[in-house]
Amino acid sequence: MRTHFARWIIIASALGISAWAQQPATGGASAPAGRGKGRGPAAPTGPTPRLADGKPDFNGVWNGGPSSQDISLALMTGEQIVMTPAAEKLMQGRRPKDDPEANCLPAGVPRMAPYPWRIVQQGTHLFILFEANIHSFRQIFIDGRQHTPEANRWPSWYGDSIGTWDGDTLVVDTVGFNDRFWFDAKGHPHTDQLHTIERYTRKDLGNLVVETTIIDPGAYAKPFKISYTARFAAKDELMEYICAENNQDVSHISSPTGLP
Amino acid sequence: MRLTMRGKVGVLGAGLGLLVGALPALAHHSFAAEYDEKKPVKVTGTVRKVEWTNPHSRMYLDVKDANGTVTVWNFEFGSPNHLFRAGWTRNTVKEGDQITVEGYAAKDGSHLAQTRLVTLADGKKVPGFAGGGDSGGAPTQ
Numbered sequence: 014m015r016t017h018f019a020r021w022i023i024i025a026s027a028l029g030i031s032a033w034a035q036q037p038a039t040g041g042a043s044a045p046a047g048r049g050k051g052r053g054p055a056a057p058t059g060p061t062p063r064l065a066d067g068k069p070d071f072n073g074v075w076n077g078g079p080s081s082q083d084i085s086l087a088l089m090t091g092e093q094i095v096m097t098p099a100a101e102k103l104m105q106g107r108r109p110k111d112d113p114e115a116n117c118l119p120a121g122v123p124r125m126a127p128y129p130w131r132i133v134q135q136g137t138h139l140f141i142l143f144e145a146n147i148h149s150f151r152q153i154f155i156d157g158r159q160h161t162p163e164a165n166r167w168p169s170w171y172g173d174s175i176g177t178w179d180g181d182t183l184v185v186d187t188v189g190f191n192d193r194f195w196f197d198a199k200g201h202p203h204t205d206q207l208h209t210i211e212r213y214t215r216k217d218l219g220n221l222v223v224e225t226t227i228i229d230p231g232a233y234a235k236p237f238k239i240s241y242t243a244r245f246a247a248k249d250e251l252m253e254y255i256c257a258e259n260n261q262d263v264s265h266i267s268s269p270t271g272l273p
Numbered sequence: 274m275r276l277t278m279r280g281k282v283g284v285l286g287a288g289l290g291l292l293v294g295a296l297p298a299l300a301h302h303s304f305a306a307e308y309d310e311k312k313p314v315k316v317t318g319t320v321r322k323v324e325w326t327n328p329h330s331r332m333y334l335d336v337k338d339a340n341g342t343v344t345v346w347n348f349e350f351g352s353p354n355h356l357f358r359a360g361w362t363r364n365t366v367k368e369g370d371q372i373t374v375e376g377y378a379a380k381d382g383s384h385l386a387q388t389r390l391v392t393l394a395d396g397k398k399v400p401g402f403a404g405g406g407d408s409g410g411a412p413t414q
Contacts, residue, residue, distance in 0.1 A: 082303070109306035117328070128354065144354065146328065198303050252354045259326035262349075265379050266306045 056219025056244040061181070064134075069181050069215045071132040071139070074251065077221075077243030078125025081114070084197040087239035089224065100202050100232035107200030110266040113193055117256035119147050119170040121194030122187060122209050123225045123239065131251055139176055139183070145254035153185050160188060168205050170194060185211040196227075204231030219245045304377075304387065312378040314386045316346060320370045325353045325363065332366060332388075334374060347385045348374050351402045359400070370394045376401065 062070040079087035085094055096104065114120050126146035133140040137156035143149050155176040166173055168191035176185045190207040208228040215221050221243040228236040318334035330350040335343050350356060356365075366372060373392040379385040388401030 109303050115303075145352070249358075252357070254327045254352065254354055256328045259324060259331065260328055261331075261347075261385075262307055262328070265381050265383065265385060266303070 057247055059218030061215045061217055068178065069183075071134050071183070071213065071215055071221065074129050074131045074246040074249045075221055075243040076129050076246050076249075077223075077241050078127070079123055079225075079239050079241050080197065081120070081124055081126055082198045084124070084199075084201050084239060087241055089238045089240050092237045092239070093235075094201070094237050095234040096201075097232055097234060100204075103202045103232075104200045107195070107202075108266075109198060110263045112195055112198055112200070114146055114195065114198070115260075115263055115266070117147055117260050119149055119194060121170050121190065121196075122151075122172060123211070123227070124194065124196055128254065129246055129249055129251060142251060144251045145256065147256050148254045155183070160186075163189070168192070172207075172209070179212070181214060183213040185209075185213065187211070202232050203227075203229045206231040216242075221245070307379060308377045308387045309380045310377055312380075313375070314346075314378045315373065315375045317371065317373040318346065320366055320368050320372060321345060323366060323368060327352050327354070330356055332372075332374070334372070344384055346374075347383075348376060348401070349385065349387045355402075361399070365399065366391070366393065374401065 064070045088094065109115060114124065114126065120126055120143075126143070128143070128145040130144060131142040133142060134155075137154070139153040139155050141151040141153070143151075149171075151171045151174060153174040153176045157177075158175060160175055161173045166189050169189060170191060170193070172187040173189035174185050174187040176183050178184070187209045188207075190203070190205060190209075192203060192205045192207075194203075195201060196203065206229050210226040210228070212224045213221060214224075222240065223243060224238060224240040226236050226238050227233070316334065316336045318336035320332055321335050322331075322333040324331040324333075330353050332348045332350060334346045334348060336346050337343050351359075353361075371394050374386075374388055375390045376386040376388040379387075390398055391401045392398050
């Protein structure tokens with residue numbers, strides 16, 4: 014099985030990426046294909062850019078995220094995912110056709126589709142604009158406010174996010190999630206008790222390290238930490254991605270979860 | 274062609290680790306839940322329709338068999354975002370073009386397949402599911 018697939022990868026790469034990708038699309042990536050870990054070209058090099066107030070500048074287009082297929086691939090060293098029996102049972106019963114992301118609903122947090130995203134950082138707000146999936150955004154308040162009171166919010170896909178600085182690291186604390194999105198295509202679940210703490214550190218011009226602690230006593234016996242390094246795509250721009258316009262896949266999907 | 278392919282496998286085998294980074298991106302659904310790796314497809318036909326849409330581009334091919342019967346195949350491609358970042362343009366494949374498409378058929382037996390490689394009218398070969406640009410690379414295996 015793998016032989017077929019490996020052969021295609023090699024052929025596609027040999028015939029395609031080397032020769033074909035020489036003509037960047039307008040607004041598309043023009044950085045040379047490199048050996049960056051994971052998705053896309055290698056990151057540009059240089060010092061961490063800063064805003065006038067001295068804080069690290071996160072603005073720009075980025076690529077990267079934990080595996081959308083299997084969140085456990087992003088676990089930090091020594092970390093473990095320990096599900097409650099109820100969560101385990103829920104996951105076992107899930108089918109790929111029911112994956113909200115495959116049905117063009119938001120990926121939630123911390124799941125990211127393999128498409129670029131842009132950070133827009135202002136004095137009071139930081140927005141993460143997702144090209145996909147879906148073509149949507151997260152809003153993070155960085156003006157020092159507290160979480161929106163529980164009575165004034167309802168369970169949501171991206172939750173209620175506030176950001177504070179710990180030195181050069183932006184710490185984003187999010188609560189108020191719904192229980193509808195999946196952490197990955199395998200169906201790792203969560204409940205509305207989910208609380209995420211993300212630590213964003215721009216190590217240099219090209220690399221944004223994101224470490225996320227996932228706390229959900231409703232589904233996991235203990236918190237766990239994942240991480241990924243996003244790469245700066247200096248010359249890329251977001252493109253339109255309207256997932257629901259021609260989503261034919263779900264009607265043909267039938268297999269159990271756990272398949273890649 | 275098969276021999277050529279094997280030749281490439283031999284030559285490029287050592288580079289596989291690097292090339293895995295260029296795995297096709299399946300943004301929003303699993304490959305194995307919909308398609309069958311054991312059902313490779315290779316057909317030549319006339320492009321009836323091109324859809325530059327998300328989550329996937331699609332090209333519909335009129336494929337004629339020995340008896341002259343035409344079957345319409347629905348080939349799923351990477352999203353236009355991925356294809357354009359990888360160098361595709363709206364002129365790469367146009368309606369009426371004669372192309373050969375290779376990929377894997379759907380498990381449910383419909384005339385649907387996920388594309389791997391396209392041989393264009395001028396003989397040039399291009400990947401139909403290349404991650405390309407900055408955005409390829411969700412692991413599919």
